[in-house]
Amino acid sequence: MIDLTVWLGQIADIVFNVLYLGLIVGIIVVIILDNRNPVKTLAWVLVLIFLPFIGLVLYFFFGRSQRHERMINRKGYDSLLKKPMLEYMAQSSAAIPEEYSRLISLFQNTNQSFPFDGNRLEAFTVGEAMLQALLREMQKAVHHIHVEFYIFEDDAIGRMVRDVLMQKAREGVEVRVLYDDVGCWHVPDRFFETMREAGIEVHCFLKVRFPAFTSKMNYRNHRKVVVIDGRVGFVGGMNLAERYVRGVSWGIWRDTHLLIEGKAVHGLQTAFLLDWYFMDRTLLTKACYFPKGVICGDAWVQMVTSEPVGDWKEIMQGLAMAIYRARKYFYIQTPYFLPTETILVALQTAALSGVDIRLMVPWHADSRLTHWATCSYLADMLKAGVKVYFYRKGFLHSKLMVSDDQLATIGSTNMDFRSFEHNFEVNAFVYDTEFALQMREVFLQDQHDCDQLHLKHWEKRPYSRKMLESFVRLLSPLL
Secondary structure, eight states: OHHHHHHHHHHHHHHHHHHHHHHHHHHHHHHHHTTOOHHHHHHHHHHHHHSTTHHHHHIIIIIOOOTTOOSSOHHHHHHHHHHHHHHHHTSOGGGSOGGGHHHHHHHHHHHOOOEEEEEEEEEEOSHHHHHHHHHHHHHHOSSEEEEEESOBOSSHHHHHHHHHHHHHHHTTOEEEEEEETTTTTTSOHHHHHHHHHTTOEEEEESOOOTTTHHHHTTOOBOOOEEEETTTEEEEESOOBSTHHHHOBTTBEEEOOEEEEESTTHHHHHHHHHHHHHHHHOOOOOOGGGSOOOOOOOSEEEEEEEEOTTSSOOHHHHHHHHHHHHOSSEEEEEOSOEEOOHHHHHHHHHHHHTTOEEEEEEESSOSOHHHHHHHHHHHHHHHHHTOEEEEEOSEEEOOOEEEETTTEEEEESOOEEHIIIIISBEEEEEEEOHHHHHHHHHHHHHHHTTEEEEOHHHHTTSOHHHHHHHHHHHTTGGGO
16 A cells, blocks of 8 residues: 555656646747747746746746737727827828938837827926826816826825816716726725726726736836826826825935827827727727817927837837937936846947937935846946936936937836836827927936946945846846
8 A cells, every 4th residue: 555655656746747847848949939039038948947936937927928919909909090090191291300200100110109290298397296287187177087007096196186087077077097906006996996986987907816917917007198188198207196296205206297288199098098998898989089189389299109018119119219310419317227238239339429328317216126236237338438327316217318409208118128028108209309408408407416427436336236236137127
């Protein structure tokens, strides 16, 4: 009887090992056939081989590619784009900024993003001013309000916005809210249930529950979008939480957000409705969501989205092209600097060719790991001639880039792996001299609250700190 038990145990061990080995080999084959970056492919293969069980868990949480999945079928997508396309085609193509025609074409070809003229822009660098403008525009709504945020906090700010949305819903305005499940993990369900009871349609973006957890954990909706009556839109880096207004313990919360009034709001509306269809399976294409555009200002604006489920990395590719195209300067504000090889080489190449490349990051970040990883890249930047600035006044959460007094971009995209490859993001690309000069001045004003980093001093930091930064850098794709 004992021999039989031992024999059955040995058989079970053999069967388990064969199945486990088969699973590992199968996953490695899938990774190889996915034709990823060779370095990433090799890294995952080594993790799966040398970290049994742990490597398998890590892969199911963070490694699976969903770039071949579709959010919406072709017919539905074409239907959603019909109104914006007609508005775009009614414009004079000769008026499109010639100096950025290739960048504009890139976004059209990879993102079906249309450039629109005649927009009025208002930039906010203080959370309180943005909140006041947002509430004011929401109060004016007569048909619909579409809201999409990564973080919608159950605090004084979140409840203030929620109460206005509930009031408008009771008045008969269509109100739809999308929030990210990971960004709002600690927000009680009752907060959103109260909205539903008031007549607001609310959806959580890619709810994380085991076993679906492993396929959704790494793909988060990081967008911050508000569309009011299809005429006014908000986009940028600010979420709905007290810290965006009141700051943090070590200083102010420095962020950048944008109000857009004009035809470019069609691009924001398309982004929201695509995400809405993804979660609600309801395709909203009526003309009331895309009112006929009117001239509100002078700026050309192109709304560009990126997501992990497509064939291209639209925003990353566009930024790389813009960096290579820069002739005088390219200034960057980002809370996290964990660049892909594409962006890293573009910045180094531009700086080495004589372009004034400036990078501003926070001295004190909200995440030690991401800050340590950011620091590991700074020596590479300094050696190439990039000017690096540490923002000291508080936490710099701004995602602002400006170039050559002609181009500026504001949105939700950080200069890191997660934004470029794993998150759903959206940025406004603005082709307008007046606005670019305004954003350049914002950057230069922030420089007064910075310490410039110099290579000679930076290389003197302790060896233990360098080792720590280099180790954390290995985790950059996961941070």
